[in-house]
Amino acid sequence: MGLDPFARFEACLDDIVRFHRDAAFVVISGDLAERGELLAYRQLKARLADFPIATHLLLGNHDDRSQFLSVFPEGPRDEAGFVQSAFAHDDAVFLMLDTLKGPPSSAGLYCDQRKAWLKTELARAGNRPVYVFMHHPPFSIAHDLMDLIMLDDAEDFLALLPSGQVRHIFFGHAHRPISGQFHGMSFSAPPSLVHQLPLVGGSVPTIYSDEPPMYAVVHAGPDKVLVHMDAFLNRRPADMAPEAERGTWH
Template sequence: MKLIHLTDLHLMPPGETLWGLDPFDRLDKALTDIATHHPDAGLCIITGDLAEKGDIAAYKMLKQRLKRFPIETHLMLGNHDDRVNYLQVFGGADETGHVQEVLVREGFHLLLLDTLKGPPSSAGLYDIPRRLWLTAELAKAQGAPVYLFMHHPPFDIGHALMDLIKLDDAAEFAALLKGHDIRHIFFGHAHRTISGSWNGIAFSALPSLNHQLPLVSGAVETVYSDEPPMYGVVTLTPAMTVVHSDAFLHRRPAQMQKDAERGNWF
């Protein structure tokens, strides 16, 4: 199974830029690149921070763009989003009032979680109603491989700023995953390419489509940085998970003849 992972769009109201960058322009170029090079992808999942200010106008513009995008796309919420405004445009709340869903494709159970805590905090929350929902859905999987998608990581990632605003109730979240075949956690929020394992569970994260967070404070003069945006191309099989990160705006031909290095390499 092949899917696309996008995160942290930070879309602005019509005509506005963010930190000198145009989030809608970045999104348009990403969607065009994905449709061109990955038309065989079965899904696209966007793990939150859809709109920088959580405003209805940005959500409506996003909805219009996705109508033209040929790949089935599922949206999630991050700390910059507004759940009420989002639901007014997209709908789709679960029985707890949160934006969560289960996708079962080719035997893989993909669980999309709502970790939005709400202002003034940028941290995440997965409280009792949401934990009960996840507990029930994990039970329904009946031991099948499960892949979690969420905005906030439920663990420290080794970034001084982001570790302050991870999932608040991380210990409780970790406890309910025990005993289940959780193969991978895909998250956003970090604005960086990250991979590793946590309690034996593999994880990966991506840069934002707009601005990034420098790995080391002071590496640039500002809190945020202008580094390459990326989208993820994910292949799931029963035996493995492969995640490629594509810096689509920084893809250029090398300085070489077009027919060079096209021989038999093996």
């Protein structure tokens, strides 16, 4: 579609290292490849080898679990072999979920084996706040196309999340910047690093659109969850003198 995913990925990582090297960790929220290609996973692994920030990889509907694990055999997985993990940081628990259903469907799935793992990890978290990362949104995002391929068993999945325990849900999949609340839980999603989906079908003549790629910068603590979307490839100086507007604003 006229876009170079490797160049954009490289630019994204470089920007993160330049401006957010102090980040606790990075999460790449799925669709690590276009068709689960071994070469794509090998290139991803090679690029991340010298990336200085701990990085967690999720699987999306474009991924292939067995191909991914053949390249990342050391990667975390649950007892059933799904690419899921949990870790604690700053007295909070972060859950990385595997919602890959598999072809031919692009929708997500969270089966009984994965649910059993999630129940165990939520119980283990106790009273600590929980942050959930997943590829597929577990509710409607009011987008006619993407709502057809959200998480299949969304109601059953959401029933597993205790009220008040989950502080925020982060997801991908939508190719749009999205944020809001659902049943008291806040959520957010960044757009893709490559093509996007127009908010309104027909607003452009193609199914996908060329809109700014972004990554999210998250500040999470006991009193707030703050998510910034940074359009790193579209950050240019304004048409103004560099010394302008440098007075006291407060």
